[in-house]
Amino acid sequence: MAEGERIVKINIEEEMKSAYIDYSMSVIVSRALPDVRDGLKPVHRRVLFGMSELGVMATKPYKKSARIVGEVLGKYHPHGDTSVYDAMVRMAQPWSLRYPLVDGQGNFGSVDGDSPAAMRYTEARFKKIAEETLADIDKQTVDFKLNFDDTLEEPTVLPTRIPVLLVNGASGIAVGMATNMAPHNLGEVIDAIGAYIDNNEITIEELLKYIKGPDFPTGGTIYGYQGIKEAFETGRGRIVVRAKSELEFTDSGRAKIIITEIPYMVNKAEMIKKIADLINEKKLEGISYINDESDRTGMRIVIILKREAVANVVLNNLYKYTQLQSTFPINNIALVDGRPKQLNLKDLISCFVAHRHDVIIRRTRFDLDQAAKRAHILEGLLIALDHIDEIIALIRSSATPDIAREGLMSKFNLSDLQSRAIIEMRLRSLTGLERDKLKEEFDELMKRIEYFKLILSDVVLQMKIIKDELLEVKDKYNDPRRTDIVHTAEEFNPEDFYADDDAVITISHLGYIKRTPLTEFKTQNRGGVGTKGSATRDADFIEHIFVASMHNTMLFFTEKGRCYWLKVYDIPEGAKSTKGRAIQNIINIEPDDKVKAYINLKKLTDQEYITNNYIILCTKKGIIKKTLLEAYSRPRQTGVNAITIKEGDQLIEAKLTNGKSDILLAAREGKAVRFPEDQARAIGRTGSGVKGISISATNEVVGMVCTDVDMQDILVVSEKGFGKRSSLEDYRIINRGGKGVKTLSITDKTGDLIAIKGVTDNHDLMIITKSGITIRLHVCDIRVTGRATQGVKLINLRKQDEIAAVALVEKGEDDEIPELIANEESTPETPVEE
Numbered sequence: 001m002a003e004g005e006r007i008v009k010i011n012i013e014e015e016m017k018s019a020y021i022d023y024s025m026s027v028i029v030s031r032a033l034p035d036v037r038d039g040l041k042p043v044h045r046r047v048l049f050g051m052s053e054l055g056v057m058a059t060k061p062y063k064k065s066a067r068i069v070g071e072v073l074g075k076y077h078p079h080g081d082t083s084v085y086d087a088m089v090r091m092a093q094p095w096s097l098r099y100p101l102v103d104g105q106g107n108f109g110s111v112d113g114d115s116p117a118a119m120r121y122t123e124a125r126f127k128k129i130a131e132e133t134l135a136d137i138d139k140q141t142v143d144f145k146l147n148f149d150d151t152l153e154e155p156t157v158l159p160t161r162i163p164v165l166l167v168n169g170a171s172g173i174a175v176g177m178a179t180n181m182a183p184h185n186l187g188e189v190i191d192a193i194g195a196y197i198d199n200n201e202i203t204i205e206e207l208l209k210y211i212k213g214p215d216f217p218t219g220g221t222i223y224g225y226q227g228i229k230e231a232f233e234t235g236r237g238r239i240v241v242r243a244k245s246e247l248e249f250t251d252s253g254r255a256k257i258i259i260t261e262i263p264y265m266v267n268k269a270e271m272i273k274k275i276a277d278l279i280n281e282k283k284l285e286g287i288s289y290i291n292d293e294s295d296r297t298g299m300r301i302v303i304i305l306k307r308e309a310v311a312n313v314v315l316n317n318l319y320k321y322t323q324l325q326s327t328f329p330i331n332n333i334a335l336v337d338g339r340p341k342q343l344n345l346k347d348l349i350s351c352f353v354a355h356r357h358d359v360i361i362r363r364t365r366f367d368l369d370q371a372a373k374r375a376h377i378l379e380g381l382l383i384a385l386d387h388i389d390e391i392i393a394l395i396r397s398s399a400t401p402d403i404a405r406e407g408l409m410s411k412f413n414l415s416d417l418q419s420r421a422i423i424e425m426r427l428r429s430l431t432g433l434e435r436d437k438l439k440e441e442f443d444e445l446m447k448r449i450e451y452f453k454l455i456l457s458d459v460v461l462q463m464k465i466i467k468d469e470l471l472e473v474k475d476k477y478n479d480p481r482r483t484d485i486v487h488t489a490e491e492f493n494p495e496d497f498y499a500d501d502d503a504v505i506t507i508s509h510l511g512y513i514k515r516t517p518l519t520e521f522k523t524q525n526r527g528g529v530g531t532k533g534s535a536t537r538d539a540d541f542i543e544h545i546f547v548a549s550m551h552n553t554m555l556f557f558t559e560k561g562r563c564y565w566l567k568v569y570d571i572p573e574g575a576k577s578t579k580g581r582a583i584q585n586i587i588n589i590e591p592d593d594k595v596k597a598y599i600n601l602k603k604l605t606d607q608e609y610i611t612n613n614y615i616i617l618c619t620k621k622g623i624i625k626k627t628l629l630e631a632y633s634r635p636r637q638t639g640v641n642a643i644t645i646k647e648g649d650q651l652i653e654a655k656l657t658n659g660k661s662d663i664l665l666a667a668r669e670g671k672a673v674r675f676p677e678d679q680a681r682a683i684g685r686t687g688s689g690v691k692g693i694s695i696s697a698t699n700e701v702v703g704m705v706c707t708d709v710d711m712q713d714i715l716v717v718s719e720k721g722f723g724k725r726s727s728l729e730d731y732r733i734i735n736r737g738g739k740g741v742k743t744l745s746i747t748d749k750t751g752d753l754i755a756i757k758g759v760t761d762n763h764d765l766m767i768i769t770k771s772g773i774t775i776r777l778h779v780c781d782i783r784v785t786g787r788a789t790q791g792v793k794l795i796n797l798r799k800q801d802e803i804a805a806v807a808l809v810e811k812g813e814d815d816e817i818p819e820l821i822a823n824e825e826s827t828p829e830t831p832v833e834e
Helices: 012-032 042-054 065-075 081-090 128-134 164-168 186-198 226-234 268-280 311-321 345-386 388-397 401-412 416-423 432-457 459-477
Strands: 102-105 123-126 144-146 153-155 170-173 178-181 221-223 236-242 244-249 255-261 287-292 301-305 325-331 333-336 339-342 484-486 502-508 512-517 542-549 553-558 562-567 595-601 614-619 623-628 651-657 662-667 671-676 701-706 713-718 722-727 753-759 763-769 773-778 803-810
Touching: 012 042, 012 170, 042 065, 042 081, 042 123, 042 128, 042 153, 065 081, 065 123, 123 128, 128 459, 164 186, 164 345, 178 333, 186 345, 186 459, 226 236, 226 345, 255 311, 268 287, 268 301, 301 311, 311 325, 333 345, 345 388, 345 401, 345 416, 345 432, 345 459, 388 401, 401 416, 432 459, 542 595, 542 763, 553 651, 614 701, 651 701, 662 753, 701 753, 713 763, 713 803, 753 763, 753 803
Parallel strands: 221 484, 542 803, 595 651
Antiparallel strands: 102 123, 144 153, 170 178, 178 325, 221 236, 236 325, 244 255, 255 301, 287 301, 333 339, 502 512, 502 542, 553 562, 553 595, 614 623, 614 651, 662 671, 662 701, 713 722, 713 753, 763 773, 763 803
16 A cells, blocks of 8 residues: 555445435436426537537538538537437427427438438427527526536526427436436417416416327327326326328229328337238238328328228227237436426426526526626717717826826726726717617617616516517417317227128037128028038037127027026137137126026116017026016126026026017927016016916927017927928917917927027028028028918928027128038037136
8 A cells, every 4th residue: 555545445235325316416417407487408409508608509511410410529528429429319309399499401310210320411490489489698697517528518497488398208217216208399388477477376277278188290089088188187197199091992992091100109019010910920910001102291001901800990900909009108307406396287387487487587687787787888978979079178188098097087986997988989989870779779778778677576577578589489470370289089999890790690509609790791592502611510500690790789698597698709709610719708607507598788878778578588498587677787707696496397498578569489399478568567687487378298388479560470490391381360469378379280290399580571591500501591582371381491401400500680781602511520519718
């Protein structure tokens, strides 16, 4: 150890803590966070000040960016040149700043994320609006501090007339905190500041009448107003921003989505690549082509859809899975008196007004001081002109200028400044015209001095000046909003991602379910052989088939009497030839239970609807039960009990009625009973019901029809393919619980009764056999016959085949399609949990 040196022991934990705190405060104050007054970080402030010192104003020629960066580095910002150049570049990018402050010439990057050209190639100068940030800086309006080597001075803040922090926003990551402030429209911000000046007690809710919300340089649409309100009130919030789109059509008639604006800070090229990847991965359906047709006139991303795609569905999926919708998190943290602070909208406005007030006071004091100095000199010159002969004589008799100056001061009671000005006065000032000019200047100065004094003594006048200067800025630079706001936003509604088309829902005996677009099923003539409708297993067959809209809510009723809710779009889609998905994987039914009936509902939120409609349930043993629909209006994932089923019985049918229908129950042995619905009173969900038809122990009910005003006829189908239409009037009304009348003449040829339906000529009949064959018939092709006949053959069944299910659909096109029979060589399989 050298002489005079010594070792001082310190606690490393305390040293690390102290050093890290010093470092973090340096980052917070000197690098990452903007000052609430001028809205600038140190690097941006130094770039603007350095450019002003170089004289690259908006009307002056461009200077090389490298020259500007060198000026800032060498004088004010002792860091890497990249940090300075990147800061200057961002201030020149119209997609980064709502109101760019730098006018760049050359390649300054792009919204696709392209890097700017090297600083030796690009040039820059001020935008006109940037000059407003430095207005009056030479009038001692802000404090200056020494630069890093104590050779020059730089401003601690700029005396900006523009509320930069509000109109351009800011972002930065410090140590332990970060800021992310949204840009706003200049005109709206100035109007809000004016309202605050008029009434300092104005509430944030009242300020919202002036500032609608953020106004991003890339436009787009803010989806939802709650995030804006939270951010304005607390300084924190999340704003959902969507791209703007238009719908056009190609020459061939295909729809195409045109994206003209994208969310703020989204890289366009990366976004398009992400969309293309999702299309290739089959995660986005309905898109056949995407291309970027943007040019210097504007943005244009073209997304051409497939012919069958629905534009709104595709667009909503794009919003959900891509950056066509993004979230902008607002965190208003800025430096207030050198300390980081979270600020709401009113705080930001009040801090800016306080800064402008300080600037106005300091500028007025400076102007007053300069005017007083000039008036003092003019006063001396006017005294000299009044005594010109004596002054000339005194000067001529003086040996030196100092003697003449002292003589003037003593003889005419002048100050040193006045006497010096008189000695330096030119002979031309002795003319009458020059004297009049001096007199006019003096009088004008005295008026200005009085005005400056009035300003300094009147706070109301000071605020008026602030407001008037802001209105001047608004007149010069205001422009229309670019970002729209949609006030009625909600969370993603799943219905937005599915077109409200009809689908055929099929459920197999072993419990497989699927939905298939109704358009896949074509119409055949009566007696056709049908088409392959589902790839069922040997031991499985289609047991239920019905048509529903994609947005509908389905109520599923099981044979054990439980009810489950399911949206149609939640049912997995499958082609006609696929078996579907195990129903246990979709709704939580018990393993030994099966779906036996359904009800198709549009809404469960309409109070009038659910309190004026009923659900009628029917069991295999002829028990019926009537319950108000309201009892089923609150979906539960685990389902609810709909009816108490006795041992040996099971639920077979469920219908929705308005309380004024007649009920028809048909039994397997060919008898049917018709009685008014009001003979069964409404009871609670868990009740067991009352007898609807009397049947023998070996007989069972096969179906229930609830009449309505549109119904014309009753259609019955036997298990061996026979069916007929009979008039509803053929079934006389009797009391509930009767044995009924003959509805079909049952023979070995016809087989037992399998189904009963209420039909009109506008219906098609869809029949599925146990082997999976599907046929679709026009009901109008089935002639009306008497109640007791055996009917006509509806479908040619193969040996050992029988009808499994019958359903009604809306009348379809009269197109024929060839027979499509698939290979069924497979083994039985029971559905399992996936």
